Amino acid sequence: MTKVERVYRAINHQEADRVPKGEWRLDPVLVARILGKEGRGTWEDEVKVRELLGMDLVGLVPRGLRPDRSMPPHELDFSPFERWRGQTDFFIFAVVDGPFQGSAGRMDFMEFLLRLSSREDQVKELAREEARFGLETARRCVQAGAHGVIIADDIAYTRGTYVAPGLLRELFLPLWQWQVENLGTEGVPVFFHSDGNIASLVSDLVAAGFAGLHSLEPTAGMDIARIKQDFGARLCLMGNFDLSLLARAGEEELAAEVQRIMAAAAPGGGFIFSTSSGCLGGDLPAEKVMALYRAAGRYGTYS
Template sequence: MNARDRFLAVLDGVQPDRVPTFEILIHPTVVEALCPGGNHADFLEKMDIEGAITGTPSSLYAKTVVDREKHIVRDEWGVTRGVGTEVVPMPMGGPIETMDDLRDYRAPDPWAPGRLQQLEDLAARFRGQRALGVHLHDSFSYPTYLMGMDKLLMALHLDPDLVRALVDLSVEHTLGMIEHAAKLGAEFVLFGDDYAATAGPLMSPKSFEEFLLPGLRTVVAAARERGLRVIKHTCGRISPLLDMIVDTGINALHPLDAAAGMDMAAVKRQYGDRIAVCGGINCGEVLSDWTPEQVREEVRRRLEELMPGGGYIMSSSNSIHSRVRPENYGAMIEALHEYGVYPA
């Protein structure tokens, strides 16, 4: 198996020759430390990372400077964002407060020239060699950006029609992005909306089922119909939502963070005949504070627990952020390649 086949095999429910890996984000400082002078694609090749995915959805939209001194920009959605030390600019405010605001609003064009240039570049370099992925949103993130998280969650009860309209707008945009990505050669899509915090879901399961689940189901079905595998990412303690998420037809779930109370091995036992699981290595402590030898031992331990029978893609518990020690990420990959091989 080459890297592409290995990654897609897991998403297709087939045991590969070795446990594959990918990350939804790798900070440039880690890239430079482990691959001096190289770009992100060079890094993927050097580290032999099987899943080659575009940057976070925010990176797919142009931004204009609002306040240079305060490092504030506005993206194509009309959302203001604060630019910090991490890769993703944090949303600060959106243009939608009422249904009247929404009537005159137009989402960005999913087919705009260069919209998926990152995917085109990855395809030109890795087509047939590494699994080509695109990172998109499903039914929750864009509404939270456009209204603000607190206002949107209150609107679930105070203005449900506005929430439904925002979800519809978001889903319609994502459907265009899926079609665009499929035509450019994407082989999997990761939907990156977070539904929960460490304590639990950001809304009741009933509200999730009513407002967000239909949109998630729609975009998952659209991706699968176009031959794309689907990885669903959501941070937090999502136990009350698991049945609904798995029932949408996803291929894999990421990252099932133990720090949020998620037991990846238990999820694999319960749903492993339907989905793969992705994650396993804590990025807030293990990859940031431990020694490389401790990281290697943690990788070995997690592989013993999660790799039997296939259905496992190793990754960090969220992303390779700026606090991750490059030597620890390097140790993780080395240990994965050493210990993550299935018997012939």
């Protein structure tokens, strides 16, 4: 079974030969360290490391993205998508800022929250602009080789959403649904990503048509067993391994946590193993990362 087939089966809530797994991004310093090299790893090195760890996917963004969106989507560089699609067999997720995250990045965050809470027309229009920019960017990513799209919209912190869930439903849920519906014409699955506790909005994300949900941050109270029980038939879950645990725990504790997550989320398909971050930084111990993915390989079976 190919990597792409394995991920698609998970998205379609079917069991495969094993549970698919992977992170969006690997820091080049970590890549080099895993291979026993100094400095920063090359693209070829990253491919080797992803193969070594048994990963099935990669997350990419086009080159040239700027917070002020001064470069329109058609002028961005999509060559990373073409290279990964043409020279590897990994499932490619395009990672695109959502309208909340994109709008927040255009000004001071507290100012954004205050203006959003006041429902300022200028902020609402900015969110619509970001939704249009994200949709066009995502379409071009798909044309360049992406198999799926992740709309990354950090709307929450550990205790809940940054603004009232009702406000997010009013102002952003229609934009997310519009993006998902339009990307549906491209024939690709669309996932939603947010750190923090978004339990109050999971049912809304299902209604918006998202195929999957990433992060499921355990330290923010995102109980993957409960979410699997309530929404596992309609959402492919991805993530839930706490990155801070990777830094501090021993190999046995890492393996036990991987086993717990797999037992809760893997049965019946609909699960992709990943850290809740999706990004492995250069400060992480290489041996811990290798231990994590050894455990994911050991326990990532269907029984």
